[in-house]
Structure formats: C-alpha cells, structure tokens
Amino acid sequence: MSENSPRSLQAVVLAGGLSRRLGGVPKAGLVVDGQTLLARTVDAAAGVVRTGTAPSPGETTAEAGETAQAVVVVVGPGDRIPQWLAGAKHAGGVATVQEDPPFAGPAAGLAAGIGALAGESGHVLVLACDMPGAGDLARRLVAEWAACAPGEGIMAVAGGKRQPLAAIYPLPELRAAVAGARVAHRLENASVFSLIASVKMIECAVPTGLAADIDTWDDARAQGIAVAPPTAEGHQLENHDELLQAWTQKLLEAFEIADIEVDIHAVLNLAGVAAHSIVRPAAPLTTFVAGMAAGLAAGSGQVDEATAMKAALGLAKKLSAAEAPAPGSTGAAAAEAPAAE
Template identity: 40%
Template sequence: MDFDAVILSGGRASRLGGVPKSGLLHDGAPLLEHALHAARGAAAVAVVGPDPGTLPEGVLRCREEPAFAGPAAAVAAGLSALEGYSGRDPRHPGAASLTLVLAVDMPRAGAAVEALLEAASAAPPGDGLMAVSSDGRRQPLVGLYSTAALQRCVADARQGGGLENASVFALLARLELREVSVPKGSTDDVDTWDDASALGVTGPPEGRGFDGRHRDSHGPGGRPGVPALNSTLEANGEKPG
C-alpha cells in the first residue's frame, strides 16, 4: 500500500497542564513512538507540532503556522513538508497517492490503522477512509485520505476562511469518505488525566520527554517502514536507558 503519514503530535494540552502528549508513556514507550509504529510502512512521515527531540532517521518535523493553530493547519503543514521531501526512494518520487492522518494521543491506534489499510486494499478508497469507533463516533484524525483530495481541501480552505483554528471536519467536508469500523478502544484518546488513567497512560519521567530513551515495546516484525527509534539511536552510538 502506497501511503505517506502525517502525525499530529499535539497542541497546548491545556487539560493536561501543558504536558506534551507526545511524551506521555504507554507500555513504557512515548505516545509518539506508538504513533510512528502505527504508521510503519509509510513511504514518508511528517511529525507536526512542538519539537519532540530525537526522531528516527528520515522522519520529518514541521510546525503548523502559526503555532497551536489547530489540527487543520497541522494537516496542511504536514502535507507541505511531505510534498517537498527529497529523501524518497528514487523509484517512487513524489508524494504517495494516500496520506494517513493520525493524532498522537491514541495509544491503541495501530489496530485502527490496520483496519483502514485492509479496507483500502479491499476496494478503491476514493476520496478516503475515516475510522468509526464501536460506539459510532467518526474520528477524522485516524483517516487514510487521497493525497490529491486533501491538497484540494487545503487549497480551498486557504482561499476561504483560512486554516487557523478550523476543524478537521470542516476541512474534509467536501470529500466523499467511506467510514470504516475499527476495533473497540483503538480510537480512544487522551485529553485529560482521567482519560490517561483509563488508558494506562502516564506522564513522562521528570526531565525526560520523547528522547528515545524508553524501550521499544513493539518488538520485531510487522510492516517494513519507519525504524524503531531505539534502533536509530543505537546506530548513532547512543544507548536507550
């Protein structure tokens, strides 16, 4: 499956007291590491948001304009970074035909991404696929969208009211999206400390955010793609603690 990925790594996290969501821990690994694992197999990945520290080789980092301008602006920034990325396999230049959009605050999103990819393999995705939870809630930040359709949405938004503080539902309003039922709990997100507790998510150790010094809880196997962060650090002569 030919796809790129845009990972939205968090905004102000005001209901978490400003603690960056990307550095929260689940099963001993930062949420950003879980999101990167969920996006494994992507031809290119852009992480949008505050500086997360060390990232795997080849993973892009960018920021929405202005900072904290919301998820629609973050999607636009990620698309722009991917479009200009020059580190692709020369056999597959240019942006992929599909773009996975994934929020960082869903520790179990890997199962939802698998469902989206399976659905896209089973039938042409058209404008795209959006995850729907077991209780019927649509989740646009777990979606696999036509890159060209997303780019048109961004261009239209810029010509209209703009992207700043716009909702993702508004950004995608003109697309004909197929809803995909995903496993229970796979789109549960962390907005408050109560959410975190329910999902087994904890704060990062004091003084340590997403710096790659937490174990890779996923193990070997799975789709090829973005390398595990710890493997990248070891290759650079650093040791996970």
C-alpha cells in the first residue's frame, strides 16, 4: 500500500473563527443547497479519508492535546458544532475540540486539531469550513497528493494565492512544527503560514472559484445564500452592509467630518490582507495608521481627502502583502508571517 493512500489520511476542519466581517454570524452555520457549510465540509473530508474508528457516543469531544480515535476532527465551539452538523452524512465519525484559548486563530486551531488525531505517521487534510466547493477541492488535492514524496505535503493555489487551509500536510512534520511553535509561544493569534514555514509543500493549482470562501455578506450572496435565515443571527447577516454604513456615518458625524466619503470595502480589504500577511491584530493597527496618514496628508493640503485615503490604503495594502512569506520560506520573515483564516 502506498504511503500516500486514503488509509494514511485523516482530516481537520477549522470552524472556530469569529466571523468579524459577517458581523459575528458563524460561517459554519450558513446554509448552501440545504446543508450547512460545516456539514458540507465534514462530508467532503470524510469522503476522501481512510475508514477509521469513530468515537463512541458521548466521546465526541476532546480537550486540546488529548488523543481521540477519530478520522475527522472539527475545531470550534463544542456547544454549537452538533447543531451545525445536523445535516452531515458522516457526523457520527467526527470528534470535536476547541483551541485554547478559544478563538485564538487558525494556527492555534490547527494545533488543537492535530492534537486530537490518532497516530504519529501519515498525512492530514486541512480544510476551512467556509468553502462551498470543499468536496471537489478535497478530491483534487488527494489526487495530486498521491505523487508527493515522503514527508511532503500539497497546498491548493487559486489565482496565485496559496491556501494553507486547503492542504494536505505530512503529520509528523506538522506535529514537530506545532511543538516548536508552542515552545516559542507562537500559536495564539499566529498565522498558519508562520506555523508551516518549515514544512515542505508543493503547490496544486485549482480554479479560483473552487477555493472561494465566505468572508463577507457579498461572498455569501455570490454562493447562493440570498435570503438570511429567520433568526437573530440571520437578521444581522442580512443587514451587515447596512449596519456598517450606518455606523461609519455615525462615526463621521461624531468627529464632524461627515462630508468625507469612506470606501468601507477598501478598508476591510486592507484589514484582511494585513491579518493574512502578518498576524490578526495587525488588521486594526494597519487601518488606523493608514487613516492617520491619509488625514495628515489631506489636512496639510497636499491632496484632497479621497486621493489621500486611496493612496494610504494602497500603500498599506502593498506593504502588508509584501510581509507574506515566500513559498517554502523558513527564514525569520516567515516565522513572523501572517495569519490566514
């Protein structure tokens, strides 16, 4: 049997994000084609991993660091996961764990997830819960992974962008990377790129749409989530853009600059790039500095407000993107690199 066979593969599904750009509405519970995103992703993972021993009833939750005999581990809030998995065909073969501390970012989530896997050898499929195309994506990764050398993994690349949460990692090397990051206190709010900097990965080009995820309400609509569910969460999701517009206008009026137009999507895009390329706390810091720079430039009469803001956001975005580690990088810059979620 080949080392890179489905029987040597387990899976971790990350479902523990705060969904800030969705107003706090959990991505895992969004419904596409009658199934939650988490249920779709778990079924996608279960469809390509080996047949293993599922946890018995009452033993589906593991503490971070414990070993559970599970083929698919979901990382996220344990009190919500059963609800999100209600429509999954393979819900019975899932163990759950939450990163410590909760909502500490994707690197911490991945560390908790592999801590709940059995064995020291083989590979682990890692998927974020917010990709509607996870089924086709997982099958493509597994097909290409068959050609990987021992100790090597494979990562999806869509539109030139590496997708560390759509990848298959060699489990021993990933465990070693987690152990090193834990000793160095580099797990909480750290990026997956920084965590895997020492893991040898090859790239698997996939169509951009196949790796499309849901970060915003516009993304949700593009994936067919046109009507929010009749819940308080759904109502908040449906009105997310309106809430942001209203809040921005309220801030502008309070600071007596209501005549300035703010490109909300450009600001959020900058925040996303900074969070993905450095660490998550870099997002608010970067947008704050860019705003200060734009204000100073406009206030000095150098340019008008709109031009100053566009230039500041553009420069900050370029600088943030440049901080992302190069493929295969293991240097200091990669060690400090970026949050991906």
